[in-house]
Amino acid sequence: MLDRIDPPVREHAAGSLDPLFSPASIAVLGASADPLKIGGRPIKFLKAHGYGGTILPVNPRGGEVQGLPALRSVAELPLGVDHAVVALPASAVLEAAQACADRGVKAMTVFSAGFAEIGPEGAAMQARLSALARESGMRIIGPNCMGVMNFRIGMIASFAFMVDLGLPRLGRTALVSQSGAFGGQALVMARRRGLPLGAWVTTGNECDVEMADCLAHFARDDQTDVIMGYMEGCRSPDRLVHALALARERGKRVVMVKAGSSDVGRAAAQSHTGALAGNDRVFDSLFRQYGVHRADSIESFFDAAYAAGSGKRITEGRVGVFTVSGGVGVLMADVAEQEKLDMAPLPQPAQDELRAMLPLAAVRNPVDGTAQIWSDMELFRRFLRTMLREGRYEAVVFFLTAMPYSPPLQQPLAEIFADLRREFPDPALVLSMLAPQALQDELADHGYLLIEDASRAIRALSALRALSQPSPGPADLASLPHVPHFPALEAANEHAAKDVLARVGIPVPPERAVAGIDDACAAASELGYPVALKVLSQDIVHKSEAGGVALDIADEAGLRQAWAAMRESVARAAPRARIEGMLVAPMAPAGVEMILGVQRDPVFGPVVMVGMGGIYAELLDDVSLRIAPVDAEGAMSMVRGLKAFALLDGARGRPRADLDALVRAIVRLSVFAHRHADRIESIDINPFRVFEAGRGAAALDAVLLTRDPEDGGHA
Template sequence: MSSPSRTAAFPPCPEDPCTMLDRIESPVREHAAGSLDPLFSPAAIAVLGASADPLKIGGRPIKFLKAHGYAGTILPVNPRGGEVQGLPALRSVGELPWGVDHAVVALPASAVLDAAQACADRGVKAMTVFSAGFAEVGPEGAAMQARLSALARESGMRIIGPNCMGVMNFRVGLIASFAFMVDLGLPRLGRTALVSQSGAFGGQALVMARRRGLPLGAWVTTGNECDVEMADCLAHFARDDETDVIMGYMEGCRSPDRLVHALALARERGKRVVMVKAGSSDVGRAAAQSHTGALAGNDRVFDSLFRQYGVHRADSIESFFDAAYAAGSGKRIVDGRVGVFTVSGGVGVLMADVAEQEGLDMAPLPQPAQDELRAMLPLAAVRNPVDGTAQIWSDMELFRRFLRTMLREGRYEAVVFFLTAMPYSPPLQQPLAEIFADLRREFPEPAMVLSMLAPQALQDQLADQGYLLIEDASRAIRALSALRALSRPSPGPADLASLPRVPRFPALEAANEHAAKEILARVGIPVLPERAVADLDAACAAASELDYPVALKVLSQDIVHKSEAGGVALDIADEAALREAWAAMRARVAQAAPRARIEGMLVAPMAPPGVEMILGVQRDPVFGPVVMVGMGGIYAELLDDVSLRIAPVDPEGAMNMVRELKAFPLLDGARGRPRADLDALVRAIVRLSVFAHQHADRIESIDINPFRVFEAGRGAAALDAVLLTREPEDGGRA
């Protein structure tokens, strides 16, 4: 077997028609459109299609604005004039004062374009369009929506919708919505904003937030997104000093640059983002695209993006609300050290099981603390979970001392108290309120969750003191796990200064493996010093030059999977074996792929042993080139152990990708194996990502499989490669 010293990369040649790039454009770019402040904090709001009937779509916003304390000017617009719900009505948009901040449009779709133009002519800064009948109904509606989008671009007037349920800013009493759910009551006022692409989900979420005690400061549904997109709202709340937590319900993404910028801004400003992303299945993606008109993209790419920017992705509506609720506490869980107090041993066991599944640390109390608790209550289980048993309810002073000792000595980052339904007992309610008020004052740092059934007045009192109230004990543990995930630092955008220079090719074609490797080698990805040959004599000469043993592979742009077509022969020891392998391979390939165009054969030295990986690039319909690393060779599809990132990737990001793999221990020297050359693997990932980013308009996919990583310090090499190109799109993102 040949030594690693035989691996080499083709250096950039002076005659190569390529340009070395000194500057990589950042994918984190701010969208230049105007502020959303007029939407969320208007000094005056007009309602077009205003109705005197507070039950109609044009009447509800006026009713809600008046009922919830909006202090700005409300300007009903109705062609009949007169009075609307006690307010003087204007007959047309032309009668509006110049430069009104926000106009709500509750008109038939056929009247929206004229109304929007009139608003733009009158200097209106922002519009919310309730009206349906646009892109969601067919080509004619899509054409009207395109004209609405153009008007927004040309005038600078921001438009949310059409086909949306509106905007709410509870801090200023702005209820620019027709959602009847408002009549059911609003959530507690808080520092969490909710953004939804779905109006139906947004309406349900409003009710759920109130019922679950989740405080909200703002709420918005984006509908068809003719102008203002979900990403724009995320960025708005990332800048908002009165918002700490951002909840997002996403089905698809129209503008990846806006989304990346919004998440980067939220990360930079320390905002906690909790997201539900629908469309993880093929059926779900198709449904999401049909619903929103936005591309759903590869779900794994969204996962990767969310990890990169510290977004917590919830896997259910229930966990979505629990995670946001916990995030709103402002507490941090870094090490995952959690204590559990219960009056039921069985539930304590269940909570311990969930904590282990979530990777939380149920560290036992120190032995002196255990001894102290056991002296107070001999029948208690005092390790962690701590079970006070039902006996503890008989002495509330003992209850106080017991919990105080656990909190003082356990030094937990978070504690869950499972109290069953006992707080419904009238004699216990006042003592419980006093005890937990005292504990919160004495121990302000840890996150504290009360898992209990209790009267609403007691729940409200304890919530005001900073306790999280989650009835289900398992959900309480999972909420703390989500809080831990949100407390961890995230990598953020690539460090552009650390990225290498790579050549940019004015023409990019790779008809076969050898051509693909030549391009990759010039980018700086190591390959073996192989030879492409047209006949057997040339193959023998190449093998003598490279030194036996060698590998022989068919070259054909029509044969991607050479092994399956019989187009690979390994460990060819001498010339006689090479001649025999040549003849046998020609016969196998002719039988397996009779119509394939054979361009020649590839002769290469046998590579040293190592760990076989796969490196790749795939063009995502939303985010463009996405880089992949995973276990390669025959295990690539079988194990499905891969990590993805949107290109480009810096060295730290590439190492994080490698560490995310379940098979990382194989690279890191598990069970006495030699440690692989991780530096060489990281360099290859980075260079591949920069190359893909710079040629995003022309690369469809790159598949380097296997990419063999040798022992530490001995490098790596691409043993096979396929590069598929595409025609650039004029004026569009590749």
């Protein structure tokens, strides 16, 4: 039976999820005497798993339900019940929810389907349920969910048949899933993989309680160290950011699967949950900012959470491998290299010591004891002890094949690995082997991670290293510069866009907008040759393709010739474009060309982008994103995250670029976008040229698209 604590009997804070997860009393509406029915399963599970609180079945027929006296209606409930479980038809849910609110019920789990997922009529009923939650303060999870479980107190408020298969080991990991089907599968997988869980919840249609609320609850929970999340979409970005910031602040490790990275996946997620999946890259950026590990498969999701639950840290990535199969050792080394883990060789004296014990062994790293090592278990002990003592690895994987199934080896192995764990408590130790369940359980109790597949074991350690790294966290709002607010925001062409950027504090070159060639020649004379000439038109975004750009014009004759040629080529390429004049600018010094931009994300609002210019952004997809606003530390993190950062940092004898100027521009652009989030659709500064260190930078071209905050359309 599970170790458990009695449900707390205390007042819950307003808006708290404690009544959902730690209730002192649970009412079951639609309670059934049949433990196979949806209304019967929660009562069966609560009784079977030792829930110590009060269970109150509600059934119109009254009498007795599974040995408990049943109430005929919600009106007979005592005032202030913590948690009501609703297993009623959708048509009866609203009336029941109102009755619960009237009796002061603090929280409700609604299993019932037939709401927003079926169409407009169901969506209208769900909206009324949401309004009731807001008005009454009663927290509602669901509808259309599989419920809530707190294994520590035996609180199984769910109808999931998977509970009948057995519960996972009790641990300090909580799992939150927007999908009930995935939540059910995850329950079975956690048990089969030995992943200890403390709590489990599926959020369903999220009429009130959202995934982000559950993440925040477990971030505050002192009995939770690791939070697993299966996410399909995000309804309230502010809540999600707050939850992830809270988890980071409290040192909780968060492992996430985010579905919807493909166009097809996003459409499916919207259809399934009614939530916007958003730009997948923005979620990637958000997760990196708050130290969330994003798993790319269900398998890696569980492995990463399992490794995180060990409580171990891998900061440098130093990993040792012991194997009794040379080939598998090579395979593990290959995976470690792919994951950028450090397979540092053992020190030479340690190699000599191991070779003296076993002359045919490979003793560098991976260390291959060969099959000979099984013939002498005392040698086995000394060999591994030497490797752990001298290697000083942050983690070690032991690949033992299926030999632990051999009866004569089982007791010695249990004793040897128990002793090693006591002597070396700090590193993460992973056993990759096939073994009887009893032996696996015994070694798991000693703090070993057990992952059968050797490659998965290495990848789990890579995830653990990622979760051990510091993350930037939220922007330091106090450090952000002041940026003016624009009561009206119009930028019909490049010159107007640059004027706005200049007022924001983003450097732009001195330039002149002119209507005629004589004015252009006067401007060029004032600015100094060589100059660039560009067409000004709100209808022409890609000026070069329309023949609307001429560079390195050396003198007045060249300028007059370029003017005439440009008017002719633009008229031919874009005959209906409105031409507002021309732009004359001095040629900028050499530097590194970047792209700065802002895009309005449908979930998170303005998102800032920085990328290397030219082929790097387009062909190599080399960009960094961050939700606005961004402080200087965050901006520098974005820049350093670019694949081609070395080009800015003085690689191969290049002059080092003015990184400070680039960072200042990113920060100011982000603050500007944040302040005008309701009116900016996108900003594109391309190129943004960064000169040598100390010489600044300049926006050489810019497009600013605004939107009407009232209707969401473009201005």
